[in-house]
Amino acid sequence: MSLTDKPELAIKAQQLSRNFGDLKAIQKLDLEVEKRRIYGFLGPNGCGKTTAIRMLTGLLKPSAGSINVLGLQLPQDAEKLRLKIGYMTQKFSLYDDLTIKENLKFLAKIYGLHGKKQQLRISELLDIYGLDSKANQLAGSMSGGQRQRLALAGAVLHKPELLFLDEPTSAVDPENRREFWEQLFDLCDQGTTILVSTHYMDEAERCHKLAILESGIKRADGSPDELMANMHAHVIEVVSNDIRTLKKHLIALPEIVSAAQLGARLRVLVAKKVSKPIEFLQQLPFSKSIIELAQVRPSLEDVFVTCTGEGRQ
Amino acid sequence: MNSFLRIQAIFFKELMQLKRDRMTFGMVIMIPLIQLMLFGFAINTNIRHVPVGLVDQSQSGLSRVLVQTIGATQVVNFTQHYLSIREAQAAISAGEVHAVLVIPNDVSQRLVRHQSVGLGSPPASDEETSRPIAQWLVDSSDTMIASAIKGLRNMPLAELLHKPTNRSPPTFEVTLFYNPEQRTVVNIVPGLVAVILTMTMIMFTSAAIVRERERGNLEMLITTPVRSFELMLGKIIPYVFIGLVQMSIILGLGYVIFSVPVNGSLLQLGAATMLFIAASLVLGLVISTIAKNQLQSMQMTIFVLLPSILLSGFMFPYEGMPLAAQYIAEALPATHFMRLIRGIVLRDVDVFNMRFDLYWLFIFTIAGLTIASLRFKKNLD
Numbered sequence: 001m002s003l004t005d006k007p008e009l010a011i012k013a014q015q016l017s018r019n020f021g022d023l024k025a026i027q028k029l030d031l032e033v034e035k036r037r038i039y040g041f042l043g044p045n046g047c048g049k050t051t052a053i054r055m056l057t058g059l060l061k062p063s064a065g066s067i068n069v070l071g072l073q074l075p076q077d078a079e080k081l082r083l084k085i086g087y088m089t090q091k092f093s094l095y096d097d098l099t100i101k102e103n104l105k106f107l108a109k110i111y112g113l114h115g116k117k118q119q120l121r122i123s124e125l126l127d128i129y130g131l132d133s134k135a136n137q138l139a140g141s142m143s144g145g146q147r148q149r150l151a152l153a154g155a156v157l158h159k160p161e162l163l164f165l166d167e168p169t170s171a172v173d174p175e176n177r178r179e180f181w182e183q184l185f186d187l188c189d190q191g192t193t194i195l196v197s198t199h200y201m202d203e204a205e206r207c208h209k210l211a212i213l214e215s216g217i218k219r220a221d222g223s224p225d226e227l228m229a230n231m232h233a234h235v236i237e238v239v240s241n242d243i244r245t246l247k248k249h250l251i252a253l254p255e256i257v258s259a260a261q262l263g264a265r266l267r268v269l270v271a272k273k274v275s276k277p278i279e280f281l282q283q284l285p286f287s288k289s290i291i292e293l294a295q296v297r298p299s300l301e302d303v304f305v306t307c308t309g310e311g312r313q
Numbered sequence: 314m315n316s317f318l319r320i321q322a323i324f325f326k327e328l329m330q331l332k333r334d335r336m337t338f339g340m341v342i343m344i345p346l347i348q349l350m351l352f353g354f355a356i357n358t359n360i361r362h363v364p365v366g367l368v369d370q371s372q373s374g375l376s377r378v379l380v381q382t383i384g385a386t387q388v389v390n391f392t393q394h395y396l397s398i399r400e401a402q403a404a405i406s407a408g409e410v411h412a413v414l415v416i417p418n419d420v421s422q423r424l425v426r427h428q429s430v431g432l433g434s435p436p437a438s439d440e441e442t443s444r445p446i447a448q449w450l451v452d453s454s455d456t457m458i459a460s461a462i463k464g465l466r467n468m469p470l471a472e473l474l475h476k477p478t479n480r481s482p483p484t485f486e487v488t489l490f491y492n493p494e495q496r497t498v499v500n501i502v503p504g505l506v507a508v509i510l511t512m513t514m515i516m517f518t519s520a521a522i523v524r525e526r527e528r529g530n531l532e533m534l535i536t537t538p539v540r541s542f543e544l545m546l547g548k549i550i551p552y553v554f555i556g557l558v559q560m561s562i563i564l565g566l567g568y569v570i571f572s573v574p575v576n577g578s579l580l581q582l583g584a585a586t587m588l589f590i591a592a593s594l595v596l597g598l599v600i601s602t603i604a605k606n607q608l609q610s611m612q613m614t615i616f617v618l619l620p621s622i623l624l625s626g627f628m629f630p631y632e633g634m635p636l637a638a639q640y641i642a643e644a645l646p647a648t649h650f651m652r653l654i655r656g657i658v659l660r661d662v663d664v665f666n667m668r669f670d671l672y673w674l675f676i677f678t679i680a681g682l683t684i685a686s687l688r689f690k691k692n693l694d
Contacts, residue, residue, distance in 0.1 A: 059532070059535060059536065079538070085536070089529065089533055091532075093528075093530050093532050093533035095330065096528070098329055098330070107537070110319050110538065112318060112319075114318055138333075
């Protein structure tokens with residue numbers, strides 16, 4: 001792939017919609033996921049992340065729109081796609097009453113691996129994901145982090161080109177989460193495309209690109225840096241001796257997108273149409289309590305708040 | 314090749330899970346064992362020792378001898394004595410006794426005029442001589458008990474009168490094949506194979522797919538290349554072996570404990586049983602694709618199980634049921650297998666003389682497997 005070429009796409013979805021009765025779970029979603037990248041779906045619970053992933057894996061039929069995954073049309077070619085993708089479900093979906101090794105052996109056979117190849121692949125996975133010492137332990141008796149690693153090992157057993165992870169770290173402590181992401185970057189480095197859904201900002205920030213979803217609608221997409229650069233608000237941190245009152249006054253103003261307290265400081269998002277946000281805040285009638293003001297670099301959480309704000313009002 | 318590997322993967326997984334589930338594993342052995350003992354000893358259609366009461370209005374030597382003669386038949390047991398008919402009726406309604414014998418105070422006059430005394434048959438119009446000597450009041454809500462007591466209606470009285478028994482030839486000669494001693498257990502043992510297999514086979518498989526769905530394993534399975542029929546087949550095969558083990562337990566113990574021999578060919582017995590196991594398992598799979606959770610699948614299993622016990626001919630003869638019920642019974646695999654296994658085990662029949670039942674089980678299996686595979690879609694819509 002030369003630099004001038006258009007990047008190869010692993011997923012291309014156009015005008016994708018899915019309804020459950022009256023509920024519009026996904027509305028007109030356009031999606032382009034480049035190969036060998038980690039793409040994130042960021043959104044609150046119930047925003048349609050799981051529905052979108054299920055459609056992209058061929059588990060759900062879309063109500064409208066077209067999907068092309070790894071050159072295959074969905075849902076027609078869903079069965080052919082199975083060998084090329086791995087899917088790690090939100091809930092642990094391997095067998096609790098089988099041991100780690102038995103679970104992996106079961107999956108290996110399902111994917112047509114047998115004999116020497118099977119043994120090699122399983123011991124390789126046990127090694128990569130640090131499960132050797134627990135190989136004969138029942139999956140149901142393991143900790144959240146170990147189960148997560150087993151689930152990932154199961155999902156990549158057949159070396160899929162494309163990996164779907166649905167909120168993979170929701171039951172995992174921060175330490176294990178870091179390790180888990182290291183493993184994702186390793187996989188990505190080896191050429192796997194990864195689509196991961198999350199509601200953690202720090203995780204979303206690790207993705208090459210991400211889409212912010214809310215109530216089934218894509219509010220924004222791009223790399224974390226692009227998203228922060230193109231944000232429709234200035235971020236001002238205010239130090240005040242009466243934060244609660246200040247906040248109450250501020251959020252009543254139309255120019256203020258949001259105001260969130262962080263300990264002794266108030267993080268205020270001022271709409272982009274205000275060209276000089278610091279002066280704007282200082283000239284406000286109730287600004288007497290303000291001790292200090294500073295414009296700071298936006299975070300992904302600020303992006304998220306500005307993008308999804310309209311839906312909540 | 315890959316398809317075989319996938320079926321094998323699911324087969325071993327089921328075996329592993331079954332092995333770890335000690336309770337279920339134990340029930341596989343204990344259900345046939347305990348139920349065979351229970352029903353083998355308990356169910357008896359030859360009614361004896363029915364508790365009955367007595368209202369003796371004559372209080373004579375004759376009435377006492379009469380009561381002893383009736384008691385000697387062992388059909389009834391005189392357990393209570395009542396002073397009045399009113400008291401006796403209250404006892405019947407309270408369930409103390411199932412019947413009461415009322416001996417009138419003129420029992421001796423009635424007896425001397427009775428035909429069995431030897432004065433020849435009197436004309437039926439003669440009120441004086443055609444009167445019975447005593448009366449039974451029976452709680453006839455249980456028809457089997459009622460007919461046992463009705464059997465006493467024409468009890469010979471010759472012995473009572475110290476006269477030689479009338480040895481006149483009966484109208485018909487009856488020769489009893491296959492169960493000359495009329496032991497109920499002979500019919501129960503092979504029938505129990507059908508009932509227990511219906512229960513365990515349908516129950517195990519009806520929970521099979523539902524359990525995967527409930528525990529979230531199905532979402533993972535359907536993203537893999539495993540095909541519906543591979544999943545179905547892999548889940549069924551372990552239970553075929555379990556079914557054969559259960560059949561062997563019942564028939565083996567039936568022979569050792571209740572001396573019910575297997576007269577027919579073991580090969581044909583095995584083949585017919587396999588066919589029935591397949592039909593039951595497939596029925597369980599169909600249930601499994603309909604039910605949303607394990608409770609629902611259990612309810613549907615019971616829905617099939619009850620008619621399989623009551624209509625299949627296990628408890629009551631098929632021929633005694635009205636036509637509509639016979640049609641329903643005909644739809645159940647248990648009815649066909651009940652005929653087959655009783656035929657093979659008791660009557661040494663060549664199963665090819667019972668082709669209809671074999672074909673029916675076969676068609677049921679194929680149709681069920683098709684329905685189950687079609688119903689089990691590999692998506693979450």
